[in-house]
Amino acid sequence: MSDSWKAALQDRMPQDWSREIDIFEGQMELRRQDRLDEKVFAETRLRRGIYGQRYDNGQRHDGIETRPLDFPSGDLTKGPDTMWDAPGMQRIKVPYGGLSIAQMEALADLAEEYSDAILHVTTRQDFQLHYIHIDDTPDLMRRLAAVGLTTREACGNSVRNVTACPLAGVCRDQTFDVTPYSAALADFLLGHDDVQDFGRKFKVAFSGCEHHACALVNMHDLGFLARTREVNGEIERGFTIYVGGGLGTVPHQAQVLEEFATVDEIMPISQAVSRVFARHGEKRNRNRARIKFLVASLGIEEFRRLVREERETLPRDEAWTDWIDEVPVEWERPLRAGMALNGSDRPAGFDEWYRTNVYRQRQPGYSVITVNLPLGDITSWQMRQLADIAREYVSDNVRTTVEQNIVLRWVPDADLPALFGALKAVGLGDAGAGTIVDITACPGTDTCKLGIASSRGLAAELRQRLAVRNATMPDAVKDLKIKISGCFNSCGQHHVADIGFFGNSRRSGNHKVPHFQVVLGGQWDENAGSFGLAMTAVPAKSVPEVLDALTDRYVAERERGETFQSWVRRLGRKEVRAMFQQWTKLPTYEEKPDLFLDWGDSRSYSIGDIGVGECAGEVVSLFSIEISKAESEHFDALLALDEGDYRQAEGRSYQAMLMAARALIRTQYLDVSLEADDIVSEFRTRFYDTELFFDRYAKGKFARYLFARYASPPARNGEREARQRIEEAQLFIEATHSAEARINGVIVNPA
Amino acid sequence: MLQRIGTKLFLKEGCDPDPAALIPVMQGWIQRRQLPGLLIDVADYSHVHHGPGIMLICNEGDLSVDFAEGRPGILYMRKRKHAPTLPDGLLACVRQCLLAAELLQREDSLPGLQLDLRQTRVIFSDRLRAPNTPEAFASRRGELALFAYRLYGDASLDQVHDDPRENLAVSVVAADDHSLASLLGRTAAASVS
Ligand code: HEM
Ligand code: SF4
Numbered sequence: 001m002s003d004s005w006k007a008a009l010q011d012r013m014p015q016d017w018s019r020e021i022d023i024f025e026g027q028m029e030l031r032r033q034d035r036l037d038e039k040v041f042a043e044t045r046l047r048r049g050i051y052g053q054r055y056d057n058g059q060r061h062d063g064i065e066t067r068p069l070d071f072p073s074g075d076l077t078k079g080p081d082t083m084w085d086a087p088g089m090q091r092i093k094v095p096y097g098g099l100s101i102a103q104m105e106a107l108a109d110l111a112e113e114y115s116d117a118i119l120h121v122t123t124r125q126d127f128q129l130h131y132i133h134i135d136d137t138p139d140l141m142r143r144l145a146a147v148g149l150t151t152r153e154a155c156g157n158s159v160r161n162v163t164a165c166p167l168a169g170v171c172r173d174q175t176f177d178v179t180p181y182s183a184a185l186a187d188f189l190l191g192h193d194d195v196q197d198f199g200r201k202f203k204v205a206f207s208g209c210e211h212h213a214c215a216l217v218n219m220h221d222l223g224f225l226a227r228t229r230e231v232n233g234e235i236e237r238g239f240t241i242y243v244g245g246g247l248g249t250v251p252h253q254a255q256v257l258e259e260f261a262t263v264d265e266i267m268p269i270s271q272a273v274s275r276v277f278a279r280h281g282e283k284r285n286r287n288r289a290r291i292k293f294l295v296a297s298l299g300i301e302e303f304r305r306l307v308r309e310e311r312e313t314l315p316r317d318e319a320w321t322d323w324i325d326e327v328p329v330e331w332e333r334p335l336r337a338g339m340a341l342n343g344s345d346r347p348a349g350f351d352e353w354y355r356t357n358v359y360r361q362r363q364p365g366y367s368v369i370t371v372n373l374p375l376g377d378i379t380s381w382q383m384r385q386l387a388d389i390a391r392e393y394v395s396d397n398v399r400t401t402v403e404q405n406i407v408l409r410w411v412p413d414a415d416l417p418a419l420f421g422a423l424k425a426v427g428l429g430d431a432g433a434g435t436i437v438d439i440t441a442c443p444g445t446d447t448c449k450l451g452i453a454s455s456r457g458l459a460a461e462l463r464q465r466l467a468v469r470n471a472t473m474p475d476a477v478k479d480l481k482i483k484i485s486g487c488f489n490s491c492g493q494h495h496v497a498d499i500g501f502f503g504n505s506r507r508s509g510n511h512k513v514p515h516f517q518v519v520l521g522g523q524w525d526e527n528a529g530s531f532g533l534a535m536t537a538v539p540a541k542s543v544p545e546v547l548d549a550l551t552d553r554y555v556a557e558r559e560r561g562e563t564f565q566s567w568v569r570r571l572g573r574k575e576v577r578a579m580f581q582q583w584t585k586l587p588t589y590e591e592k593p594d595l596f597l598d599w600g601d602s603r604s605y606s607i608g609d610i611g612v613g614e615c616a617g618e619v620v621s622l623f624s625i626e627i628s629k630a631e632s633e634h635f636d637a638l639l640a641l642d643e644g645d646y647r648q649a650e651g652r653s654y655q656a657m658l659m660a661a662r663a664l665i666r667t668q669y670l671d672v673s674l675e676a677d678d679i680v681s682e683f684r685t686r687f688y689d690t691e692l693f694f695d696r697y698a699k700g701k702f703a704r705y706l707f708a709r710y711a712s713p714p715a716r717n718g719e720r721e722a723r724q725r726i727e728e729a730q731l732f733i734e735a736t737h738s739a740e741a742r743i744n745g746v747i748v749n750p751a
Numbered sequence: 752m753l754q755r756i757g758t759k760l761f762l763k764e765g766c767d768p769d770p771a772a773l774i775p776v777m778q779g780w781i782q783r784r785q786l787p788g789l790l791i792d793v794a795d796y797s798h799v800h801h802g803p804g805i806m807l808i809c810n811e812g813d814l815s816v817d818f819a820e821g822r823p824g825i826l827y828m829r830k831r832k833h834a835p836t837l838p839d840g841l842l843a844c845v846r847q848c849l850l851a852a853e854l855l856q857r858e859d860s861l862p863g864l865q866l867d868l869r870q871t872r873v874i875f876s877d878r879l880r881a882p883n884t885p886e887a888f889a890s891r892r893g894e895l896a897l898f899a900y901r902l903y904g905d906a907s908l909d910q911v912h913d914d915p916r917e918n919l920a921v922s923v924v925a926a927d928d929h930s931l932a933s934l935l936g937r938t939a940a941a942s943v944s
Contacts, residue, residue: 062782113876374798427800602775
């Protein structure tokens with residue numbers, strides 16, 4: 001028996017993967033001896049998929065005060081302000097979501113031995129393990145490598161997991177199966193020389209069709225949409241290639257880079273895009289470093305020209321095409337013969353589950369079933385049981401989904417009742433996949449360092465409440481999607497939900513109140529065809545009531561066949577705001593202390609270890625009055641957008657930023673004029689140059705939105721410009737709120 | 752040294768604590784530093800079926816009111832800084848469970864919480880050095896017997912699961928009844944920190 005995983009698995013790991021892990025282990029040792037700079041080590045670690053977690057700076061607010069966490073490794077860090085011993089997160093890449101039984105079993109073991117016996121499926125088909133100690137990561141990676149999984153470039157400024165529709169190959173509407181292409185490209189780009197020098201992360205997705213959402217091509221840095229064309233009477237496969245989409249603080253819809261690229265071109269074009277991005281992309285300002293900013297600033301025509309030029313100069317690589325002949329006609333084989341669902345006994349609950357969790361494949365007699373995971377979580381034990389179920393019914397035909405679920409493909413219809421029974425017995429038979437109870441949530445304040453409000457706490461609460469009412473809920477409500485992010489970074493993809501939420505905070509008196517911005521009308525179909533827009537922020541604890549009010553009204557007022565998106569549009573933003581108004585007026589702490597807590601947390605709420613400071617501020621300050629005017633200006637901008645008046649929407653958004661800046665300036669200097677020149681210059685010297693406006697993570701990012709608009713008004717006034725300005729103004733106003741709370745001493749932020 | 756070792760004390764049949772009530776209780780332990788070790792955070796896994804329930808994440812090991820197999824109990828899994836010998840390490844784990852039990856029983860929000868103290872589940876989570884096989888169990892039997900003797904005096908040992916993929920788990924059942932106070936006394940020399 002070997003005494004180390006390294007020895008035990010030596011023959012089962014791909015050699016290059018094994019070597020990379022050894023190198024990383026060596027870098028860990030260098031860092032322990034302080035012979036490797038902590039910043040360099042941090043990026044190295046991220047490129048191995050190891051993220052920091054909340055409290056890893058060695059302090060935590062326990063609800064009474066911020067207290068140090070005295071980790072035994074003392075001053076040793078794994079990055080700036082990141083303690084070596086602090087629990088961290090390990091992300092594991094799952095290209096196109098494809099899982100084998102051996103991988104499922106290995107993941108179950110790893111979660112038990114190194115994490116907390118929970119496997120978490122992410123919004124990009126990955127797995128995450130939380131509360132990992134960095135010392136355990138090399139063995140963890142070796143055990144993954146032995147079953148063909150890697151963590152390489154799962155985080156960091158490189159190509160992240162390549163995602164694809166979980167129905168690829170079995171979908172009734174697909175053009176063709178994108179699986180082999182996504183797998184090949186993931187393989188080609190992994191560790192490629194040309195993807196090592198990005199200023200930011202880079203996300204790739206494949207979709208088999210235009211109209212569904214499964215792969216969300218429109219919100220990716222690089223997206224591939226399956227197409228065919230006829231050449232000399234033969235059908236030729238290819239892709240429409242999209243570039244420059246992305247969520248994040250300012251969401252962008254992707255644009256078409258190439259209308260039709262043949263399959264032998266997907267690798268060279270991806271490589272050329274990578275080179276252009278590496279060469280021209282922003283490196284210093286991380287907030288403008290995603291490729292979406294480069295595409296937006298160059299314009300798609302110029303970007304396309306650069307990519308084509310680059311493509312021409314690339315030296316030919318066999319790897320571009322040598323895989324093509326090996327693409328199998330059928331990527332997967334069923335384990336069992338397809339058979340219709342006959343009259344066999346149906347267990348209790350089967351029909352409801354069948355309605356929501358079963359998808360009829362294009363291949364007769366087979367279905368895809370969705371295992372609906374609460375908050376994307378599954379225990380190690382359940383994963384082993386699921387592996388057994390897969391072994392019995394579908395073999396390795398298992399995939400993760402971006403809605404944080406797992407699907408089993410190629411289930412013979414006749415086996416569905418038995419399979420449902422088996423899932424139910426291990427607590428995996430929840431119905432409601434893809435419906436309103438199947439809520440997506442990012443890690444939020446549970447483990448994410450940037451979390452402002454508890455996305456998972458809220459998701460758990462809503463899931464529980466909605467499940468109770470599920471039986472009586474009208475279909476129109478059942479079919480809505482809810483997605484929640486813990487902050488504006490949108491890891492929970494709230495922009496593409498019917499009803500999205502992202503965490504922020506507000507102040508009432510001397511206390512902070514966790515809030516969620518309500519984002520309505522995002523579109524999941526059409527590959528994330530359009531993004532929702534923020535309506536207003538409501539206290540976290542009021543969200544269930546807000547949701548009820550919203551869905552009740554939708555049911556009552558909806559016209560036949562009207563979608564949620566068009567109902568929201570018809571209702572109009574003003575009316576939506578009015579409906580939410582009763583929740584936006586904050587009571588005092590004494591009146592309603594419960595509102596000052598977040599979901600699933602009994603600690604008094606704080607952000608970034610913020611505590612309640614000593615010096616009491618006025619309950620209603622001049623600032624609150626003036627900032628509310630800026631907010632109202634912003635609201636008018638939204639109305640103008642709804643009316644299609646883009647020039648006005650853009651102009652008012654800018655005005656709202658100026659007003660917010662002025663409100664902040666007036667906390668120091670009352671006599672500032674109403675002129676943009678004065679406001680910007682006062683704001684710059686008082687709050688930007690002094691860094692008073694800066695918060696710990698976004699730094700001066702939001703202030704630069706104001707400066708950029710001040711320096712250069714938009715050349716054209718289209719919808720894109722208007723939407724962007726509206727988003728920017730929203731974030732700038734938020735940041736002004738936070739800055740005021742921080743600066744004016746009521747709440748002490750150690751940042 | 753094994754990757755992880757742990758112990759679980761089951762609650763008496765019929766005891767089914769409300770996970771939501773456990774969150775403020777454990778957050779209170781962090782505020783008051785009521786358990787040995789470096790207490791970091793509370794994780795809520797009450798949404799998963801037969802899962803780890805509510806978990807107090809600590810540097811040395813995690814303590815949870817765990818619902819695995821549908822049998823709630825107090826579980827402590829030691830992650831690092833193991834004691835020099837396995838019996839010492841396991842006694843420290845049991846002690847941590849007992850200390851947590853003592854605290855939980857004082858909570859008004861968790862009425863009637865009772866433990867079945869005649870039984871301790873020992874868990875080894877290390878598939879390299881302690882796979883769930885009869886051989887691995889046999890090779891650890893001596894150390895386990897010593898642990899069982901120090902905890903209970905007379906006791907029997909049984910391997911729990913057949914599935915070779917599971918953690919190696921051993922059920923230690925005492926010949927006699929024991930009280931929380933007496934077990935705390937018998938483990939007084941052990942500590943996780
Ligand atoms: C400024 C920092 C960050 C930004 C701008 C950001 C942005 C995003 C966006 C836009 C997505 C998802 C949607 C997509 O493109 O498919 C995403 C995914 C994700 N983010 Fe973040 N994020 C940030 C930091 C973090 C941190 C600190 C965590 C928590 C440790 C985190 C956790 C996740 C997770 C779990 C996913 C799904 C993951 C995957 O498998 O790739 N993010 N992030
Ligand atoms: S959205 Fe915010 S809170 Fe959620 S994971 Fe991303 S950065 Fe963290």
